[in-house]
């Protein structure tokens with residue numbers, strides 16, 4: 001599925017792998033110029049090289065506000081503007097019951113999965129408004145509306161992302177900037193690579209579709225939300241979960 005992004009400039013965080021990589025590829029296939037941003041600089045360069053002339057790599061830790069500022073500046077300097085942003089980079093964090101969750105691990109997950117999206121939106125918004133408007137998608141999760149034993153920090157961050165998305169959407173709706181969130185079920189990406197076969201089967205069983213999702217499926221929904229076809233879609237949370245949340 002390809003939407004028309006010709007003339008648009010985009011940035012995608014966490015684009016060296018998984019969902020972010022698929023989003024960057026689909027944006028570029030639709031004609032956008034894309035900043036492939038990731039903490040894994042080699043991975044970002046490999047993705048950007050394989051996309052070709054429309055892509056550019058940038059190494060960033062989204063938990064670092066100064067690095068995020070440099071990322072947005074790089075997109076605007078290289079492309080002349082910024083119209084579209086996908087705040088997708090995230091980490092799973094360690095698994096422990098809440099009473100045993102290490103405070104330093106809580107802080108690390110919150111700094112990346114929540115702080116990173118705040119720092120990114122804070123600087124993307126003025127750049128997109130300066131370009132005359134556009135759209136942002138924040139990557140939440142089904143764990144933005146459900147709990148998951150052992151993942152207090154991840155679940156808290158993904159729930160909070162929805163509040164940030166709604167608040168920023170209200171603030172900029174009249175200025176031509178739409179902001180939405182996507183809530184994927186479990187998706188076959190390197191984020192799940194630590195799981196053994198039994199754990200993987202257990203995850204599949206939670207999805208009435210009888211399988212996990214693919215990065216390309218999540219990218220297609222994300223690109224729809226970024227496209228002109230979604231001009232009246234704003235401030236909302238879009239599940240893509242094979243029926244997980246319908247139970």
Ligand SMILES: NC(=O)c1ccc[n+]([C@@H]2O[C@H](COP(=O)([O-])OP(=O)(O)OC[C@H]3O[C@@H](n4cnc5c(N)ncnc54)[C@H](O)[C@@H]3O)[C@@H](O)[C@H]2O)c1
Pocket residue numbers: 013014015016017018019020037038039040043060061062063088089090091092112116139140141142183184185186187188189190191192
């Ligand atoms: N895979 C799933 O089942 C699933 C489900 C729901 C939501 N999500 C969310 O989708 C997003 C992408 O996940 P994925 O499955 O593609 O994971 P992934 O591990 O394949 O990719 C995540 C990318 O983010 C990058 N990254 C991590 N920390 C970063 C930081 N501080 N700064 C910049 N880049 C950083 C990593 O280097 C990696 O390339 C995440 O926000 C994740 O929480 C994933």
